[in-house]
Amino acid sequence: xxxxxxxxxxxxxxxxxxxxxxxxxxxxxxxxxxxxxxxxxxxxxxxxxxxxxxxxxxxxxxxxxxxxxxxxxxxxxxxxxxxxxxxx
Numbered sequence: 001x002x003x004x005x006x007x008x009x010x011x012x013x014x015x016x017x018x019x020x021x022x023x024x025x026x027x028x029x030x031x032x033x034x035x036x037x038x039x040x041x042x043x044x045x046x047x048x049x050x051x052x053x054x055x056x057x058x059x060x061x062x063x064x065x066x067x068x069x070x071x072x073x074x075x076x077x078x079x080x081x082x083x084x085x086x087x088x
Contacts, residue, residue, distance in 0.1 A: 055063075
């Protein structure tokens with residue numbers, strides 16, 4: 001048997017609608033397996049805190065210097081030119 005290409009798998013997934021039901025009535029296949037509609041499992045997700053380390057003072061000083069240097073030579077555009085971008 002030939003392996004299926006990702007494109008054919010994608011097309012097959014588009015042909016059949018995936019269904020999800022949160023109703024308490026069990027599906028026919030679940031009823032055949034002996035399910036009575038009770039919750040049999042639960043999942044808890046924990047979002048860990050994002051820890052951002054402090055920037056090295058040398059790196060911070062360079063970033064400040066670099067920003068100020070670029071601001072010094074930045075182009076000054078007229079207000080009417082800047083307003084045209086917002087009018088779109």
